[in-house]
């Protein structure tokens with residue numbers, strides 16, 4: 001079946017939805033829900049998957065985009081979570097999404113604030129992390145091992161570092177997504193290619209073990225989707241559909257810097273947070289040249305907003321930590337954009353930063369299975385566990401998960417002949433040639449927008465990636481919208497793509 005998602009397919013499948021009895025209804029199309037839809041569809045089950053807004057509307061687009069090997073969990077003694085992360089990272093790098101996940105080098109600059117003892121402890125951690133890589137059978141050619149490097153080499157990889165008192169740096173490697181929202185789109189499209197009905201702008205109003213009452217957010221009409229089993233994958237909103245669940249979200253803020261703000265930054269940075277022995281801020285160079293700086297961890301009370309906002313105190317905190325290692329400090333005017341996400345943590349005692357990132361499966365009295373917690377890196381495992389649970393609960397008679405070796409849309413070699421720009425390859429994988437072909441048909445579509453995105457990519461997103469409006473195009477299929485001025489500049493092109 002075709003993997004393309006678009007308005008016509010949505011209308012067609014929505015019209016049929018009220019008459020269906022599906023094996024699995026998945027609610028929420030972040031990484032977890034899209035992963036569950038793919039897991040179930042690839043076992044041969046009939047699937048409907050809905051989201052109140054869009055693919056990757058929630059936390060899955062606000063992450064640091066790291067596919068991490070679980071080092072920080074190892075540091076807390078959570079060996080099982082750490083190993084699970086390393087295994088999932090290896091699967092993404094080698095089998096399922098090699099086009100979307102890269103190895104990213106990070107430097108921990110050895111400034112006067114980092115003692116020799118602290119550096120030795122961190123290096124021991126990196127070596128243990130490398131051991132996790134080996135245990136997960138991820139080859140070193142995909143993820144090189146850690147090393148201590150000289151100050152000169154550190155400055156050649158990260159020119160904005162202050163040379164004053166720099167003794168060198170600790171170099172380590174981890175996985176990084178080209179874009180977290182693109183992972184979700186690839187999961188949803190791969191699920192669609194296996195027959196899953198992917199319906200955005202469909203809000204679950206009420207859930208039961210045998211289906212949901214749903215509102216089409218575009219028309220306001222309500223209808224029922226009948227299902228043998230139901231998976232609640234609504235992340236930080238999970239408690240709104242299951243009153244037995246208690247969430248204790250924590251906010252993570254990132255700064256967005258323009259490409260020219262930190263020239264010569266070729267590696268990410270781990271910057272120790274003053275006064276904390278084992279917490280680091282992250283400086284994350286992106287393939288479009290922008291740099292993200294994160295990340296805070298602050299408990300949040302009260303109603304869960306659709307789009308969390310980054311408060312000024314988070315911005316000031318991150319700038320202070322970043323400036324502790326830069327030669328030329330940055331000011332508030334250098335921050336071109338900000339974003340914040342809420343970690344979907346289950347309520348438990350203690351600080352949110354100390355809560356386990358392990359995921360949880362909870363079955364409600366009516367039989368709805370909620371899958372929550374975890375992280376982007378482990379979405380596949382969470383999805384597998386959730387589908388195993390509903391298969392057993394609903395006696396669905398399906399086999400085990402097949403997703404560990406199932407390539408997502410775009411994995412594989414570029415099919416079309418001729419030169420395809422690296423930028424397109426990194427975002428579209430094997431479909432890059434088809435995106436380029438749009439530009440060959442109409443050269444006006446080759447015109448670049450902020451961050452180098454072309455008009456052709458917006459048209460592609462409307463035809464194949466389920467983008468229904470300008471927000472989908474600018475805030476999720478591309479990340480132009482992370483910088484408000486760039487968003488305003490690209491708005492006419494997004495409108496034109498929808499009418500193309």
Ligand SMILES: Cc1cc2nc3c(=O)[nH]c(=O)nc-3n(C[C@H](O)[C@H](O)[C@H](O)COP(=O)(O)OP(=O)(O)OC[C@H]3O[C@@H](n4cnc5c(N)ncnc54)[C@H](O)[C@@H]3O)c2cc1C
Pocket residue numbers: 027028029030031032033050051052053054055056057058059060061062063064065066067068202203204205233234235236237241250251252253295340341342343344372373374375376377378
């Ligand atoms: C700041 C930050 C940084 C992070 N960085 C990383 C990282 O670098 N690496 C990593 O592995 N993990 C990271 N994480 C964790 C990771 O991002 C999350 O664990 C993951 O994205 C959660 O995905 P999800 O699909 O469970 O939830 P979400 O992505 O939030 O998806 C839930 C979906 O449910 C939909 N929904 C809600 N209510 C309804 C309803 N009633 N009906 C229909 N749909 C509904 C929403 O619209 C949303 O799309 C980070 C988290 C944060 C907050």
